[in-house]
Amino acid sequence: MSSQRETETPALVLSMLITLGVVVSGLWWSADRLNMAHLLSISSRAQTSDPEALSSDDVLARTSSGERLLIQSGASPEKHQGVQAIAAGNSRQAAAYFAAALQSTPNDPEALIYLNNAQIGPNPSYAIAVSVPLSQDLNGALEVLRGVAQAQQEINQNGGINGVALRVIIANDENRPPVAKAIARALVANPAVLGVVGHASSEATLAASEIYETGQLVAISPLSTAVDLANAGAYTYRTVPSDFVTARALTDHLLNQIKQQKAAVFFDSRSRYSQSLKAEFVTALSLGGGQVVREIDLSQSTFSAAESIQQVASQGATSLVLLTDGDQLDRALQV
Incomplete structure (x- = not known):
């Protein structure tokens, strides 16, 4: 385990706070800048590569903290410009672009998460990931992301966690166990990630739980209901009844x-x-x-x-x- 993950105790608390936001949303809506450059993104089109043999590039292409869009459909020019600014390291300009994008699409959780991340700029932050099936169930994934985005915004606007802001990484696991496992390995290997909200399907959560258990990374699913999850280990939780x-x-x-x-x-x-x-x-x-x-x-x-x-x-x-x-x-x- 990395020294950061071992010493940063709010991992479980952060995951619980974010998952609370996810549940509420689902019920009512239905020192330096962290180096996330290696966490890229995807388009909203389904991936064509074989999920049983994902390369590192395939895995990284399914994750983003703002460097590329995960959801291309309906993206405004300002949202594209915000992503370009993030990729160029200009967080202040990116925040302005994402704020402008939200004026036309205020219900876009991806833009809000990237805005929240951009507003952190070069300041220290805690980081969590949220893994959703963007290319398999876009509407369901958007509902989860809205809860995450709202919780992240409220946490950061109220001074963060003990004065430290919260950064969010989005991942698309496609609700497919091989993809979920590959993403889980990447998140465990990233010392900046302190917790995971996800996954959606029981199959994906159960598959990824093996990786989280070995890597000692906390994950909380807001949607998985399979009874088998009760035996998934000490690092995988859920907030819904079995x-x-x-x-x-x-x-x-x-x-x-x-x-x-x-x-x-x-x-x-x-x-x-x-x-x-x-x-x-x-x-x-x-x-x-x-x-x-x-x-x-x-x-x-x-x-x-x-x-x-x-x-x-x-x-x-x-x-x-x-x-x-x-x-x-x-x-x-x-x-």
Whole structure:
């Protein structure tokens, strides 16, 4: 471990503060300058390289503290100029450009984070990273970034952490475990990073948790719910209830509120989140006296919504329970 990470104790506190901002946002919105030049960025287009064999350049191209835009779509000329100024080391000019960009797009969290970073200038700062699936779920990622940006702004405007400002690095993990692991390795190797907010999917968080445990870097996920995360180690946390809690709430509603005993479950066998929630729901419903009459995998190439509904109806199902994720949303909507 680096000497900075060993001596800077606010890592967990910082992560908790930032994650609090993420949760609130999600509920209501749905001495020298740190050397971040090696942390580059990406466009909002999906990456074409093989995530199983990411090079160091591939990894670094998915991260940014302001040197390049991660979200190209809709970026104003002022936002581009701010990024160019950051890359040139002119933080004062960059701050002016980002402030101008926010006049036209005040809800842009990337611009606000880069503005907050630019305003720190050459002054000492703590640094955390936020890892989100920008190229896989842009809207969801933006909601997380809005919480982070708001919390960072409030912390810095109120004097920072014991007088030290907070700098934020954004990473795009694409909700893909190999990418999440590669980004986690880069963050662990960067002595400036004291904590991580992320990841979004349970698959990505579980994959990265192995790296954080070895590197002793604290990570807090605002969205991952898989029960397996309880055993992810001493450095990975979350702020949302696990699938155990969610499944029992669903079961209570089914059995006690709408009085339905027999259910058919639609899930995605390729999603660790979906598998976890399905397993917990099946157990909870059985313990409550109900029955899952059929489990249907939405990821199967032979899946047919019409045929599935006919099958479960013939088996006595009186309710349909959809426990899938965004990858199978279209098929879930067909049901």
